[in-house]
Amino acid sequence: MPEPSRIARLRISLDDTAPVIWRTVEVPLSASLKLLHEVIQAAMPFQDYHLFQFREGAVRYAIPDPHWPDGNTRSAKTTKLGALIDRGTTAFAYTYDFGDNWQHTITVEEVGPADPEVAYPRFLDGERRAPPEDVGGTMGFEEFLEAVTKPRHRERKRMLDWYGGPFDPGVIDQETIEAAMAKLARRRAIGQAAFAKSRSQGA
Known part of the structure; x- marks a missing residue:
């Protein structure tokens, strides 16, 4: 089965939160990790103000800095x-905002065929509100919750x-x-349509 027609159901859990803040999403296997970052930002939601990275074992995936080459960082x-x-x-790790250090565990729950009637990525389920931007990490979030509740x-x-x-x-x-x-699904559909058009024109 070609890669664009497969999707993964992912569970995104924010580490060190109790009760756990989590989301379940479906994302095409053809999506880049940059798009997956945007999916996580949308699902929490965060505001995408800060740097991010994925980590799988010793390998780091981020937006490489051309001024600071790193042999362990891939794009x-x-x-x-x-x-x-x-x-x-x-399972692999995702960190957003290296100051507040929001660490997440991404678990692959299932991989299967995409539904042609569904626009991906899509949000399925979740529990509890995500921390506000710049609240001060896990400790700051605990103090914030103590105050507002x-x-x-x-x-x-x-x-x-x-x-x-x-x-x-x-x-x-x-x-x-x-x-x-x-919004992400619409942007992806527009990109796919443009790519298909360019392929047909070049054929």
């Missing part, structure tokens, strides 16, 4: 998700003002997640 733009999965990878906490108003509104840790922002995922 996330040119590495396909299918390249990892087809060599037997069942206790009505009499002395830092509650300041934290909510900083965040910009109410924060319910038990409720994910599904509407925002699905809108961001649909």
Whole structure:
């Protein structure tokens, strides 16, 4: 079966959170790791302000810095998700924001044929709201939750003002997640159509 017609169901778990913050998504095997990064950003959602990397064993996948060559870093733009999965990878790591250091475990739950009626990538399920950007990592997030979930906490108003509104840790922002995922799916469809057109014109 050709690679573009296969999809992977992935579970994205944010490490060191209890209860665990997690999402399940479906992503084509033909997607680059850069696109998978964008899928994770949409699924949490984060704001994509910071650097990221994937890690599989000793190999790091990121956006290489031409000024700082690193023999262990491969390009996330040119590495396909299918390249990892087809060599037997069942789990790998993703880190976003090297300051707050949000470490995630990506688990491959299933690989199968794509549904031709479905636009990929797509969001399937998840639990709990992701941390706000720049909250200060796991410890900062714990302090933030302590403040915003206790009505009499002395830092509650300041934290909510900083965040910009109410924060319910038990409720994910599904509407925002699905809108961001649909945007990625549309962009991918436009790219595929343009590629198919260029191939037919060159034939």
